[in-house]
Amino acid sequence: MKTLHLALRSLRNRRATALLTICAIAISVALLLGVEKMRSAARDGFANTVSGVDLIVGARSGQLNLLLYSVFRVGDATANVSWESYQKIARHPDVAWTIPISLGDSHRGFRVMGTNGDYFKHYRFAGDREIKFASGKPFEDLYDAVVGAEVAKQLGYSVGSKIVIAHGLGNVSFAKHDDKPFTVVGVLERTGTPIDRTVHVGLQAITAIHVDWQSGMQAPPGSQIDADDARALDLTPTSITAFMVGMESKVMTFTMQRAINEYRQEPLLAIIPGVALSQLWNLVGIADTALMIVAAFVVLAGLLGMLTAILTSLNERRREMAILRSVGARPRHVFTLLIAEAGMLATAGVASGVAVCYGLIFAARPLLEKRFGIFLDPGGLTGYDLAILGAIIGAALLMGALPAWRAYRNTLSDGLTIRV
Amino acid sequence: MSSPSPSYSAAIDATDLLYAWPGKSPVIDIAHFSVARGERVFLRGPSGSGKSTLLGLLGGVLNPARGRVCLLGTDITALSAGERDRFRGEHLGFIFQMFNLIPYLSVLENVLLPAQFSPARASRIPGGDLAAEGRRLLAALGLGSTDFLDRPVTELSIGQQQRVAAARALLGRPGIIVADEPTSSLDYDSREDFLRLLMNECKTQESALLFVSHDTSLGPLFDRNLSLREINRA
Numbered sequence: 001m002k003t004l005h006l007a008l009r010s011l012r013n014r015r016a017t018a019l020l021t022i023c024a025i026a027i028s029v030a031l032l033l034g035v036e037k038m039r040s041a042a043r044d045g046f047a048n049t050v051s052g053v054d055l056i057v058g059a060r061s062g063q064l065n066l067l068l069y070s071v072f073r074v075g076d077a078t079a080n081v082s083w084e085s086y087q088k089i090a091r092h093p094d095v096a097w098t099i100p101i102s103l104g105d106s107h108r109g110f111r112v113m114g115t116n117g118d119y120f121k122h123y124r125f126a127g128d129r130e131i132k133f134a135s136g137k138p139f140e141d142l143y144d145a146v147v148g149a150e151v152a153k154q155l156g157y158s159v160g161s162k163i164v165i166a167h168g169l170g171n172v173s174f175a176k177h178d179d180k181p182f183t184v185v186g187v188l189e190r191t192g193t194p195i196d197r198t199v200h201v202g203l204q205a206i207t208a209i210h211v212d213w214q215s216g217m218q219a220p221p222g223s224q225i226d227a228d229d230a231r232a233l234d235l236t237p238t239s240i241t242a243f244m245v246g247m248e249s250k251v252m253t254f255t256m257q258r259a260i261n262e263y264r265q266e267p268l269l270a271i272i273p274g275v276a277l278s279q280l281w282n283l284v285g286i287a288d289t290a291l292m293i294v295a296a297f298v299v300l301a302g303l304l305g306m307l308t309a310i311l312t313s314l315n316e317r318r319r320e321m322a323i324l325r326s327v328g329a330r331p332r333h334v335f336t337l338l339i340a341e342a343g344m345l346a347t348a349g350v351a352s353g354v355a356v357c358y359g360l361i362f363a364a365r366p367l368l369e370k371r372f373g374i375f376l377d378p379g380g381l382t383g384y385d386l387a388i389l390g391a392i393i394g395a396a397l398l399m400g401a402l403p404a405w406r407a408y409r410n411t412l413s414d415g416l417t418i419r420v
Numbered sequence: 421m422s423s424p425s426p427s428y429s430a431a432i433d434a435t436d437l438l439y440a441w442p443g444k445s446p447v448i449d450i451a452h453f454s455v456a457r458g459e460r461v462f463l464r465g466p467s468g469s470g471k472s473t474l475l476g477l478l479g480g481v482l483n484p485a486r487g488r489v490c491l492l493g494t495d496i497t498a499l500s501a502g503e504r505d506r507f508r509g510e511h512l513g514f515i516f517q518m519f520n521l522i523p524y525l526s527v528l529e530n531v532l533l534p535a536q537f538s539p540a541r542a543s544r545i546p547g548g549d550l551a552a553e554g555r556r557l558l559a560a561l562g563l564g565s566t567d568f569l570d571r572p573v574t575e576l577s578i579g580q581q582q583r584v585a586a587a588r589a590l591l592g593r594p595g596i597i598v599a600d601e602p603t604s605s606l607d608y609d610s611r612e613d614f615l616r617l618l619m620n621e622c623k624t625q626e627s628a629l630l631f632v633s634h635d636t637s638l639g640p641l642f643d644r645n646l647s648l649r650e651i652n653r654a
Contacts, residue, residue: 002536002537009525012524013523013524319519320522320523323516323519323520323521323522323533324522324533325481326479326514326516327509327514327534327536327537327538328505328506328508328509328534328537328538328541329505329509329537330502330505330506331501332502333537412481416475416476416481416514416516
């Protein structure tokens, strides 16, 4: 205890250097902890892109491909699911609800997704969050559209805006469905998921705009069907791109998955979103591991700064050590004194680093959520966080052993009579 | 210059003492050197006479190649390094030429430092009131004013610092006080003043005083005068 007290007083005497050292450690710790928090936030956000959906069903391709185009709006489907198969599965007694998805068109770089009202009712993300409307309501009329928050923001849309959907997925498309314009009737709240970048229309609308199209081309003038005439037609699609399934009972999920995968009439693929998401994360998660390694090296640099500060102080403190020896301090006291110093610097640095990190998270949280839709949950320190912080202090104590050992050696050779 | 009788254990009793730094010729080779309990001895030792080495041997931070050092009846050369450290903390008080004090501790904390490392020394303080004893010693050495006590030691003059160092050496009545040129950075007047106060307090506490200096003018104030050149054959 007395040695700790001495170490504390000694540090206070060198408070400028001590504070700088603490700052260096604090910044590096805040960075490391911040990266770790962002990492878990990103991982959670990623896993939270879709929830509450038990199965995603599409034409048989790969698990990741289906996940990418149905949830992340990346890539294309290779084939469609026939309406009959969809209806057959949707009517299965174990199935509670389904959300049909029809993709393939775009609007100024944003994907257009044909679906139905169940989408707004059953789709969940980030645990149990529902899709909410910032303004307006779900589509009712054939030519109504609901846009995501990012679409509205980038293109300046609000309820009442008129939009034209382009055929195909290119950013710039020459084939436009400009004979059948849509009206924005709803703008969604920001979700931090690909929903923000999606234009939603009714499933029948997708059929309507393609009703006079053949082989990717609109029929020549004369045989075109105009927007109002299309309303009179049967707009039930012959196929959809994919659909999401909610089960009556979760325990039936695997049985249903197997049944769909073995469906004889049509080659289908059913995936469990959570499983596919974690597979995908294994691929994209490498980047943040790299970031974590960089942060770890910054912490190492901070600790080396501390080591330098203590080592350079040793020479001017030889006298101090000799005085302590003369009043009965043993070399192990001197050793403890310097280890304690390193321990105190590191502990103060780690504590301030945690404070800085949480301060920044609380300060940046509203902005991150509003601008980028990233939900950064500061949470408490997890066991993993604590293990990291403990390891930093441990490393500091280990490093402190170097100056402590040198001071110990000095003490033995100097004895009581060092001249300054 | 009489040797103490065998039954009487001296404050310092060094016999047949030999010390050489590794790979060098001996710097200390003393047949016999002793200081009686309560005795005040002036040891003239110019630089290069092996003074620092002798003090290291007496303080137990060095161990002789040959011979033994008995302090207050204990052969410290037979002790382990840790036991010598404890013995030094318990029974010896040191005053150095300058820079005696820990700069980041207050005057009183500096004086009380030995009690921190040696419980035995703390236990010898009457009534166990460390702070009171520290104040008494400071007052006895002419630093009675209480506004000194909590001041940083760096604000003191050299003369005042040496008095604080003396008070620290005396705290807890150690049997031996070793003063290594404590007055050489003081002017002549304060030199005698300091020495008088130090000797008085040593007498009160019955501590032996080994005073090492090159300044022979102080010699007459002591019970006995020795020259390290004469007793050291190295």
